[in-house]
Amino acid sequence: MKPDSAEGFGQILNDLEPLPRVAGVPLWRQVETALTQAIRSGKALPGTQLPTEFTLAAHFAVNRHTIRRALAELEAASLIRVERGRGTFVHENVIDYQVSRRTRFSENIRRQNREPSGAILESGERPAPPAVARALGLADGEPTIWMRHLSHADGRPVSLADHYFPQRRFEGFLDIYRQRCSITATHAYFGIFDYTRKSTRITARMPTVEEAELLKQPKNRPVLITEAVNIDAEGQPIEYGATAFNGEIVQLVVSSEDD
Amino acid sequence: MKPDSAEGFGQILNDLEPLPRVAGVPLWRQVETALTQAIRSGKALPGTQLPTEFTLAAHFAVNRHTIRRALAELEAASLIRVERGRGTFVHENVIDYQVSRRTRFSENIRRQNREPSGAILESGERPAPPAVARALGLADGEPTIWMRHLSHADGRPVSLADHYFPQRRFEGFLDIYRQRCSITATHAYFGIFDYTRKSTRITARMPTVEEAELLKQPKNRPVLITEAVNIDAEGQPIEYGATAFNGEIVQLVVSSEDD
DNA sequence: GATAATTTGTGCGTATGTATG
DNA sequence: CCATACATACGCACAAATTAT
Numbered sequence: 001m002k003p004d005s006a007e008g009f010g011q012i013l014n015d016l017e018p019l020p021r022v023a024g025v026p027l028w029r030q031v032e033t034a035l036t037q038a039i040r041s042g043k044a045l046p047g048t049q050l051p052t053e054f055t056l057a058a059h060f061a062v063n064r065h066t067i068r069r070a071l072a073e074l075e076a077a078s079l080i081r082v083e084r085g086r087g088t089f090v091h092e093n094v095i096d097y098q099v100s101r102r103t104r105f106s107e108n109i110r111r112q113n114r115e116p117s118g119a120i121l122e123s124g125e126r127p128a129p130p131a132v133a134r135a136l137g138l139a140d141g142e143p144t145i146w147m148r149h150l151s152h153a154d155g156r157p158v159s160l161a162d163h164y165f166p167q168r169r170f171e172g173f174l175d176i177y178r179q180r181c182s183i184t185a186t187h188a189y190f191g192i193f194d195y196t197r198k199s200t201r202i203t204a205r206m207p208t209v210e211e212a213e214l215l216k217q218p219k220n221r222p223v224l225i226t227e228a229v230n231i232d233a234e235g236q237p238i239e240y241g242a243t244a245f246n247g248e249i250v251q252l253v254v255s256s257e258d259d
Numbered sequence: 260m261k262p263d264s265a266e267g268f269g270q271i272l273n274d275l276e277p278l279p280r281v282a283g284v285p286l287w288r289q290v291e292t293a294l295t296q297a298i299r300s301g302k303a304l305p306g307t308q309l310p311t312e313f314t315l316a317a318h319f320a321v322n323r324h325t326i327r328r329a330l331a332e333l334e335a336a337s338l339i340r341v342e343r344g345r346g347t348f349v350h351e352n353v354i355d356y357q358v359s360r361r362t363r364f365s366e367n368i369r370r371q372n373r374e375p376s377g378a379i380l381e382s383g384e385r386p387a388p389p390a391v392a393r394a395l396g397l398a399d400g401e402p403t404i405w406m407r408h409l410s411h412a413d414g415r416p417v418s419l420a421d422h423y424f425p426q427r428r429f430e431g432f433l434d435i436y437r438q439r440c441s442i443t444a445t446h447a448y449f450g451i452f453d454y455t456r457k458s459t460r461i462t463a464r465m466p467t468v469e470e471a472e473l474l475k476q477p478k479n480r481p482v483l484i485t486e487a488v489n490i491d492a493e494g495q496p497i498e499y500g501a502t503a504f505n506g507e508i509v510q511l512v513v514s515s516e517d518d
Numbered sequence: 519g520a521t522a523a524t525t526t527g528t529g530c531g532t533a534t535g536t537a538t539g
Numbered sequence: 540c541c542a543t544a545c546a547t548a549c550g551c552a553c554a555a556a557t558t559a560t
Binding site: 520521522523526527528529530531532533535536537538539 | 556558559
């Protein structure tokens with residue numbers, strides 16, 4: 001894509017035109033406030049790519065270093081996001097994903113005034129991998145129901161999750177799920193009307209190629225991994241989930257107010 | 260580094276030398292047990308790089324596939340960690356770092372039967388950066404006490420933390436801290452005998468060069484970032500902390516059992 | 519898969535203005 | 540007035556990451 005054709009910002013550049021050049025205040029700060037206002041005005045939607053440093057420098061008639069100084073400030077204020085080799089982008093509003101005893105994806109997203117959606121990518125029956133077996137209290141290789149699920153908020157991919165359920169307890173789980181399209185609702189079918197999270201283990205690593213593509217995030221930015229075990233009211237483990245969160249837009253929040 | 264010169268493992272290889280070659284038991288399993296004993300004996304410290312598959316194959320006089328079969332077993336048992344394009348390493352015991360309402364570094368490390376230690380790298384007075392001011396309920400640029408702290412477990416760097424305290428409330432904080440060498444103990448001096456964590460925000464990103472060096476972790480593995488606000492019994496914010504955890508050995512654990 | 523073009527990151531040299539002593 | 544130190548601004552060149560051809 002040609003740098004000048006960054007959608008949404010071309011017009012904004014025209015609004016700013018020559019830069020007043022107030023004496024006494026550093027040039028880079030003048031550039032900074034000009035760009036800040038352009039972004040804060042809301043005309044450039046989150047995610048929009050800014051013109052290149054070179055283009056901005058030419059437009060404001062200043063050196064590229066001056067532009068860089070201004071951009072550094074904007075990045076520190078997390079108004080923009082700079083990606084080497086790709087460009088500079090208006091920062092997306094991050095999602096605060098609440099990790100608590102009662103963690104539900106849809107509730108979590110709606111709490112942020114966003115619209116949750118999702119789809120199953122794959123599913124089937126699988127012998128339990130060692131980590132899963134240990135978490136669910138099963139013997140190694142015992143059959144489990146497996147589901148790979150991609151979740152969105154406002155159409156943006158947010159997380160890629162692998163869910164495992166002990167098959168012995170949930171015969172026909174997938175058929176019910178396909179009707180109800182909700183893990184919570186499917187659990188209800190099996191007589192489980194409430195479940196809570198026993199513990200969550202959080203790590204970070206680089207995404208696989210598949211994860212980066214599905215989550216539509218850069219390959220050189222880490223994903224946040226949560227491994228969680230859900231238990232029913234009797235304390236029996238009913239689900240093991242390993243979720244990769246888009247590291248670009250998700251922050252996990254552990255708050256002390258219980259819910 | 261040449262593969263043969265992986266420290267700590269050269270001697271171990273010599274101890275094993277020709278491999279007995281017991282008939283009737285699979286070759287790969289013989290290799291597996293040989294390597295397992297070498298690691299379990301403790302002569303190869305966690306983190307040590309193993310010789311390459313090629314070198315191991317030559318040494319045991321078996322095919323590389325045989326080595327790979329053995330290594331696959333070791334990895335499944337999480338005795339080693341295999342990194343594509345880098346090598347194979349003796350697995351570090353990971354640290355489960357508990358994130359809860361009462362999060363204290365020393366307690367956390369001792370719970371894992373490890374010895375905590377640490378040192379202040381830098382400290383001083385600083386005007387509050389915007390994020391800090393917002394978290395502590397201060398005006399932008401109000402003076403704060405700042406401390407950069409590197410923490411270890413069994414001598415291994417675990418986390419690099421920036422602590423901010425409102426100066427107005429903690430006049431002379433650093434002097435007291437230098438005597439007591441503990442944040443908790445220093446708070447006690449100021450009449451705060453208990454404090455809890457209001458919330459923790461968890462993200463992941465690639466480490467800076469400085470962080471990677473201080474934490475002694477690879478530059479291409481992410482660090483886990485926690486941002487936390489501690490409050491006193493009255494709910495007043497008394498500390499803002501931003502901590503970078505060594506992504507190689509730390510897992511954050513959010514458990515639902517309160518403490 | 520290899521190569522080129524694009525874009526950000528880094529370093530160095532130079533010049534100018536401003537505050538300090 | 541001069542010397543020094545520091546921040547600002549510009550120009551050039553190359554490194555590193557990404558994307559397009």
